[in-house]
Each structure stands twice: as structure tokens, then as C-alpha cells.
Amino acid sequence: MKFTLSWLKEHLETDATLDEICTRLTEIGLEVEDVDDKAAFKPFVIARVVSAEKHPQADRLKVLMVDTGSGSPVQVVCGAPNARAGLIGAFAAPGTYVPGIDVTLAVGNIRGVESRGMMCSEKELQISDNHDGIIDLPDDAPVGKSYAAYAHLDDPVIEINLTPNRPDCTSIHGIARDLAASGLGTLKTRAAPSFAVEGETPVKLTLDLDDPKLCPGFSLRLVRGVRNGPSPRWMQQRLTAIGLRPINALVDITNYMTFDQGRPMHVFDAAKVTGNLTVRRAREGETVLALDQREYRLGPNNVVISDEDGIESIGGIMGGEHSGCDENTVDVLIESALWDPMNIAKTGRSLGIITDARYRFERGVDPEYMVPGLERTTELVLELCGGTAARAEVVGYKGHEPKVVDFPYSEVKRLTGLEVSTEESNAILARLGFQVSGSGERVSVSVPSWRPDVDGKADLVEEVMRIHGVDNIKPAPLESHAAVNGRILTTLQIRTRAAKRALASRGMLEAVTWSFIPEDQAKLFGGGSPALKLANPIAAEMSDMRPSLLPGLLTAAQRNADKGYGDVAIFEVSGTYENDRPDGQRRVAGGIRRGTASLAGGGRMWSNAVKGGGKPVDVFDAKADALAVIEACGLPMGNIQIEQGGPEWYHPGRSGTIKMGPKVVLGYFGEFHPLTLEALDVSGALCGFEVYLDAMAEPKKKATRTKPALELSPFQAVKRDFAFVVDKTVESGAIIKAATGADRKLVTGVNVFDIFEGASVGDGKKSVAIEVQIQPVERTLTDEDFEALTQKIVASVAKFTGGVLRS
Numbered sequence: 001m002k003f004t005l006s007w008l009k010e011h012l013e014t015d016a017t018l019d020e021i022c023t024r025l026t027e028i029g030l031e032v033e034d035v036d037d038k039a040a041f042k043p044f045v046i047a048r049v050v051s052a053e054k055h056p057q058a059d060r061l062k063v064l065m066v067d068t069g070s071g072s073p074v075q076v077v078c079g080a081p082n083a084r085a086g087l088i089g090a091f092a093a094p095g096t097y098v099p100g101i102d103v104t105l106a107v108g109n110i111r112g113v114e115s116r117g118m119m120c121s122e123k124e125l126q127i128s129d130n131h132d133g134i135i136d137l138p139d140d141a142p143v144g145k146s147y148a149a150y151a152h153l154d155d156p157v158i159e160i161n162l163t164p165n166r167p168d169c170t171s172i173h174g175i176a177r178d179l180a181a182s183g184l185g186t187l188k189t190r191a192a193p194s195f196a197v198e199g200e201t202p203v204k205l206t207l208d209l210d211d212p213k214l215c216p217g218f219s220l221r222l223v224r225g226v227r228n229g230p231s232p233r234w235m236q237q238r239l240t241a242i243g244l245r246p247i248n249a250l251v252d253i254t255n256y257m258t259f260d261q262g263r264p265m266h267v268f269d270a271a272k273v274t275g276n277l278t279v280r281r282a283r284e285g286e287t288v289l290a291l292d293q294r295e296y297r298l299g300p301n302n303v304v305i306s307d308e309d310g311i312e313s314i315g316g317i318m319g320g321e322h323s324g325c326d327e328n329t330v331d332v333l334i335e336s337a338l339w340d341p342m343n344i345a346k347t348g349r350s351l352g353i354i355t356d357a358r359y360r361f362e363r364g365v366d367p368e369y370m371v372p373g374l375e376r377t378t379e380l381v382l383e384l385c386g387g388t389a390a391r392a393e394v395v396g397y398k399g400h401e402p403k404v405v406d407f408p409y410s411e412v413k414r415l416t417g418l419e420v421s422t423e424e425s426n427a428i429l430a431r432l433g434f435q436v437s438g439s440g441e442r443v444s445v446s447v448p449s450w451r452p453d454v455d456g457k458a459d460l461v462e463e464v465m466r467i468h469g470v471d472n473i474k475p476a477p478l479e480s481h482a483a484v485n486g487r488i489l490t491t492l493q494i495r496t497r498a499a500k501r502a503l504a505s506r507g508m509l510e511a512v513t514w515s516f517i518p519e520d521q522a523k524l525f526g527g528g529s530p531a532l533k534l535a536n537p538i539a540a541e542m543s544d545m546r547p548s549l550l551p552g553l554l555t556a557a558q559r560n561a562d563k564g565y566g567d568v569a570i571f572e573v574s575g576t577y578e579n580d581r582p583d584g585q586r587r588v589a590g591g592i593r594r595g596t597a598s599l600a601g602g603g604r605m606w607s608n609a610v611k612g613g614g615k616p617v618d619v620f621d622a623k624a625d626a627l628a629v630i631e632a633c634g635l636p637m638g639n640i641q642i643e644q645g646g647p648e649w650y651h652p653g654r655s656g657t658i659k660m661g662p663k664v665v666l667g668y669f670g671e672f673h674p675l676t677l678e679a680l681d682v683s684g685a686l687c688g689f690e691v692y693l694d695a696m697a698e699p700k701k702k703a704t705r706t707k708p709a710l711e712l713s714p715f716q717a718v719k720r721d722f723a724f725v726v727d728k729t730v731e732s733g734a735i736i737k738a739a740t741g742a743d744r745k746l747v748t749g750v751n752v753f754d755i756f757e758g759a760s761v762g763d764g765k766k767s768v769a770i771e772v773q774i775q776p777v778e779r780t781l782t783d784e785d786f787e788a789l790t791q792k793i794v795a796s797v798a799k800f801t802g803g804v805l806r807s
Helices: 005-009 018-027 172-181 233-241 249-260 341-351 356-361 367-385 410-416 422-431 457-468 491-505 519-524 550-562 606-611 619-632 674-680 732-740 783-801
Strands: 002-004 031-036 045-054 062-067 074-078 088-092 108-110 113-115 157-161 197-200 205-208 217-224 266-269 277-281 287-289 295-297 303-307 310-314 332-338 388-391 393-395 404-408 435-437 442-446 569-577 585-594 640-644 650-660 664-672 686-692 718-727 747-756 765-774
Touching: 002 005, 002 233, 005 018, 005 157, 005 172, 018 031, 018 157, 018 172, 074 113, 172 249, 172 422, 205 217, 205 393, 217 367, 233 249, 249 266, 249 356, 249 367, 266 310, 287 310, 332 367, 341 356, 367 388, 404 410, 404 457, 410 457, 422 435, 422 457, 491 569, 491 585, 491 619, 519 550, 519 674, 550 569, 550 585, 550 674, 550 686, 585 619, 619 640, 619 650, 619 664, 619 686, 640 732, 664 674, 718 732, 718 783, 732 747, 732 765, 732 783, 765 783
Parallel strands: 197 388, 205 277
Antiparallel strands: 002 157, 031 157, 045 062, 045 088, 062 074, 108 113, 217 332, 217 388, 217 393, 266 332, 277 303, 287 295, 303 310, 404 442, 435 442, 569 585, 585 686, 640 650, 650 664, 664 686, 718 765, 747 765
16 A cells, blocks of 8 residues: 555644654554655756757757856756757756656767766656656756755655554555554545536446345436546646556545545446446356456356446446446546455455555445535536536435443453553444444444444453553563463374475475466376365466475476476475365375485595485385384384385386284375376486375373383393395385294394395295394393294295295
């Protein structure tokens, strides 16, 4: 929301400086985002052309001697057709930045003649688009004085960052009301519009809607005999200062009312309207050419204003080109209406239209100002364009029923910690337009029509707090408790943090990718159901909710590779979506590694080779990452099972499924299927994983949060190697599980260190070598103990896998 300082002071009687006003705005919750003090216009001065001679080397150029008020004339080469002796205009000296052409002037040499500055046009000073000649001022313009001050170009522009719950401050009048309530000046009240009316408005209006909330009120007035030329300079300057382009008087008046009073208006050229007007739902497939020169296809969810020939306006959002006002407009219909905020928001989003009218209507405008807004707009039209006003036509509006909130004063102290007296609370609410009735510790507060955001007592506390002063809240430490505080984070939040820390410690960088992906990518990773399609995607290629984190991570890695960063290890812990129900959203930790970005180190360096790095990533890198996440989340790793294979987007022979027991799937890992990479247009050595954090069971509650004492065996651990010959179809994990289960008290670890296939072990067979770590607990083991344990391990592997000890 932008406005100029002078515009604000039309509504606020105050002697406060610009800095004081900006500080107070932020203090009362209207955060100042930017202030343009117009310092760029200060170097421009009013100057008189003393002489204008023809350039010796160019027919269209003139050599001017310019009096800038400094005493000695300055030579300027100028090509403006209206340059002449005696002209008074705006001069820019060397070193001045000219905003309209984005150039900083320097001493120039034009066709052999030195030029020490510029006489400026209106376009060069961003006053208008006119650049046919230099600025021509009246003879009494003060030479040597600031042109910005003379032309009111030094009016500072303030921009505030409005939150969606403050529709009352989408108007300069509303901002002034808040400042006045805070004690920074007095709110000015303008006299009610007064003008003569002649006859009735011949165009009648009908509300043909199945839901009255779509248009709770509509007012219309005809003004005959207007002259629709340019708007006055003061209005053009204000609109230009806040980023709007002046068009003509009628259109500029509606834009002025939008910002001045927060009341969007619309004008129809009455000669272009056929018959009466109807507010209705659009029919499926109807189209309208809007004022932005774009054609929009509408449907029953859109509310329109139509005449007998068709649609003339998209209600509350944008008018139609057909009935727009131009310099030939003589009779004008002025519209002031109310629209349903939710419908306006949905229509604007579905059509992709962003306008100042939509911005205000979707937040909620003051219903009680519908008719007064029409009156004020009519007054401006009569003042600036002339004409005769007819009697207004008002349809549908049944008046505003104010909300009444029960307000206990004690809530201020309870919610904010501020000690605010009853009298001050009443005064603050009254200055903001609230009506307080009753006495004692509880009162009834009537909410003004311009504050649709106020619903309950907490909202009233917020009003008192921000005007009394948030900076008056004194910092205080939290109360200490005798006992240790209980757990604050949920298990899922704790595991999310643990997963991020574990992956970051493994050299991976956290990424944040879009939750929306293209339909073809969604289908590639098991998604693409109609229930997960977006009704209003922010882009055509972001049409579906993602079923997996991997598409976004893979394409992100490829973008890095395309820019020369091929060794990438990135992860994300976020949500994926299986269906449109709450239980369909999963919490997933996923990651990918590309190129040589392994834990041992990426890149072709001799130091990496020593550590085992510098090699293309593979399935085992992804497996290690996935298991690191599971271990960080606190699951017992002894119960983890790994099965070969995974979803179809993984390589069938280089992927695995991680389970907790036979049924609970914790995640998948592996290298990616070549067809998957081809469909994503991704290349290179790639592996990845996904672990479902929400699939992990809640940890069992312990009697104490204190960790048990560390008990270490005083006896030396021993390692024994075994090599088993098994069928090729037998997974290594099955051998590990069988060996571990032989004696869980003594066997503390089993690792595979070699796999061999060849004629010496037989067709369809392979040799799997494992290292078994044995940890005595009660005593040192004898040879007989080791022999008995060996027999147990061999028997267990034979029983569960059919393997025999390799001789």
C-alpha cells in the first residue's frame, strides 16, 4: 500500500515529521516497508534559456545559454523543437541522475560543441509520457529554485506492508484514522457531498443470483453531459507517485477513490450499455474482453455484470473493454457495489487477474460506505468533468448489522502482560471507531463496519495493545519449575531433526524443493491420481502434489550438473502425498548422491583415492545414508531387515527395501532405473533413498529419562571368519540374520566382506564370506567354547539358508 505524505495529510491534521510518522506506523502494526524521499529530484533547478542559436554541425540541434540562477550562463546542446530564448524549464547539471532515462549526466561533446547539462522533458522527470519537447514553465517561475519543490515532485512516498486482516488500511483515510488513534494528530472529516440531482437513473439493475451473499448490495447512478479529458495535475501526480498510470478523468477518479477511501468504483460508458444491467453467474464458456485487452473464459463460479448484449464486467475485479470510458464518453454510469470476498478471491485466482479492486474486495470493504462512496465519486465527477447527476439506484443492500463482542478488561493483562487502565482501553477503542457500552469489568463493544477482521475479545486486546504500544511490554524470564520440564517436541519432530543432523553430518546439503511437480513426473513415481491434482496450479508444469521427494531432488542435482557442479549430495526432509486425506501425507527423509559425492569424498584427487573416495556412487552409498537416518531416529538396528528390490523407479538388481519385521516398510534405497533417469532427462551416476519417518513405531516409554550405566565387558573380543556356499538367490542379509541368531548373547556383530562366484563353487552357487564378532561376557572362552559356537553358527546358517561351510 503506497501513499504520499501530502495525501496522508489531507486526512490527518499533524505537525509530525516524515520520520515520526514512519516510526509510529510501524509501532501500531502498519510496518513501513520503504520510504522514497524523492531525493533524486532535488538536483533539478528552474532555469531560463537566455539564447538559442542553431548548432553549427546539425540542423535539428540548438546551442542554448541557460541561466540557472548561479550567476554565469551554462552552455547546453538541445534537440527539443520548443527550445527558444526566454523559455523557463527544468535544468539538470552534470552528475545528476535522470530517472526517466536511467542516465547519470556528464559533460558531453555533441557534434563538436560542449554541453554541460540538460533541459528536461516531462518524461525524463517521470511526470508523464510526454517527450515531444522540454518543460515549458510560466514566466513567473522562480529561476534558480528547486524544480521539485515548485512542481510538488518532492512529496515523499511511503509504502507499508499490510497484513491480510487489515482491509480498513487499504485506504489512506483508514491509515490516518489509526495514526490519529495513536495520538499522532487529528483525523480530518470531510463534509458530506452535496449536489443537485435531476431525474431518475434510466438503467435499472437486477440481482439474479441464487446466493444473495455473492452481491449483498449494488448502487448505480447516471451522470449526463460529462467532458472526459485528462484529470487535473494534482490527481495525476498522486496516482503516478504510487505507481498508477493516469488514463482519463473518469478512470483516474475511480482509481483515486480506491486508494483514498478504500472503495473500488467502476464507470460504464452509458452509450455502450444496451438495456438494463443484471448481476448474475456467468454461463459456462462465456467470454469477455477485459480492460487489460485479454479475453477471459468464464463459468458459473464467476459473478458478472451483463446487459442485453452480454457481459460488461467481471464483478469486483475488472471491467470490460466494450463499455469502457474514453474521450468520447458523454454519459457515464457510476457503479458502487459489494461482493463476496471468498468468491472474489477464487475468481481472481482462477482467472489469474490481480487488480486493486480485487485486493480490497477479497479482504472486505466497508459495506456502510457503498452509497457514500457513490456520492463522493459523483461529486468528483461533477467537479472535474461537469455534467448533471441523476438519482441513485440502490438494490439489494439491507444495512449492516454490527458485531457485538463481550470484552472483559482483564484479558488485556492476561494476554499481553500490559497494565492498561479501563479508561485508556475505552478511549483507544473509541478513537478506532468502536462503541463501548456498559460498565464494570466487562463491557459490550460494537465493531465498526470497516473492521470485518474483529471477531472476538482477543482481537480487541490486540487493538488496545498496538495503540498503547507494543514496546511497553517489558521482557520477563519464563517462570522456573521445580521439576525438569517435560518433552515439548513430538516424536516426529524429534526424528525430523535427528534425520537432518545425521544426513548433514554425512556431507549432504539440505535442499527445499517444490511440493508440486509435473503430472508425468508424479506418475513416474507412483502418483498422478486425480485427487492430488491442483485446481489452480501456480504454473502449468506444477500440476500435481508430489508422491515422492526424489523427482525434485534428481532434477535439482541435474541443474547443478548443468552448471558445472556434478558431484552433488543433497537431502530433504518433508512431506509427500499418497492421497487427499490427512493420513495420506507422509513424513519422508530422502536424499540423492550424484557423480563421486560419496561419504569418503568426491572429485578426482589422490587423497580421496587413499580413503576409498573418488569413485562413482552406488547402491551401498544410498544404503548407508538410509540406515544412518534410521539409526539416528533411535530404532534398534538389530531388528532391521533388508530385502532385495524396490519400487519400479529403482534399478531392480541394485536396490533394496528396508523393513522392521516382515510387514512394516521403513524405506527404499538404490541406484535408479535407466528409464526413470531418461524420463526425467537426468544423467550420471546416481543413487538415492527415502525413509518414512512416520512409519517408525513410537519408542517405548522408559521408567526414567536417565541413560543406564555403561557396562563394558572386561574380556577381549574375538573375530572369526566363515565362508558359506549358498544358492545365488540367497540374500546376504539372510546369512547375517542366521549367524546373528545362533547365539545372541555372544555374537555382537556380523559383516559380509567377500562374495565369490565361479566354477570352483559350482553352477548356480556363490560363496559369501562373513566376519563374526564374538564378545565374551562372563569369562574367557576356551577352545571348546569356540568350537561349540562355531557349530551353532554353521547349523543356523544351514537351517535358514541351506548354506554349507566352504572347504
